[in-house]
Amino acid sequence: MKTLVLSLALLLGANRAFAQMPAADEAAIRKVVQQMTANYTDHKFSDMAVYTTPDVSWVNIVGMWWRGRADVQLAHQRIFDSIFTGVSFKPGDVTVRSITPDVAVVNLYCAVGAYYPPDGVNRGTNKMGDDQDLLTLVMVKKKGKWLLTAGQNTVVSATAAANDPVAVKR
Known part of the structure; x- marks a missing residue:
């Protein structure tokens, strides 16, 4: 029984250790x-190689999925x-949330100004x-350096956010 209790305590302690990120790692991630x-x-995206993995992937706000640094940078x-x-x-x-000592998930809000798809020309009805x-x-942390390996961008719908079932008072 002592072994079982000790094992559970060690397991729970190890899990907490992984969930907490050293301040230096969080600072490095925020720098990326x-x-x-x-x-x-x-x-200007010419320096993407500095902060991305070679196999980086990106899903943009309209569902385009780009794979590999060259395509992500080009797109x-x-x-x-x-x-x-x-x-x-x-x-x-x-x-910033630690998943393992070498993997983290970052959520970032970004205010985006008006733009006009598909080509940047204002046609009167295409404003986004x-x-x-x-x-x-x-x-991911590779050879001591934090790098972006995947990204996804979502437009926050103000109308939908007003009806968020988690945000509604219980």
Whole structure:
């Protein structure tokens, strides 16, 4: 019985250890997020290799799924050179959650200005943006360095958020 209790205590303690992230790792992850959001702000993605894994993948707000650093970088650059020309991106709240010592999930809110798909031209009925996006990022630690390995972007619907079943008072 002592062995069982001790084993359970060790297991629970190990689980808590993995859930807590060292401050240096969280700071390193936040720095990667800053590098990524700097690209969104300056519309230049030439340094993606600094903060992404070679096999990075990205799902954008309309469900396009890009795989591999070359395609993720190319797609971001082309979209920011067309429909997002002159569009503002302002990063907001960031949360970092440790999954394992080498894997973390980051959620980031970002305010996005108005844009006009599919080509950046205002046709009177194609305005999008002027809203909040919520990005989910998967970070991995490789050779002591935190890197983005997957990302997904969702537009936050203000109408839907007003009816969030979790946010409604019980």
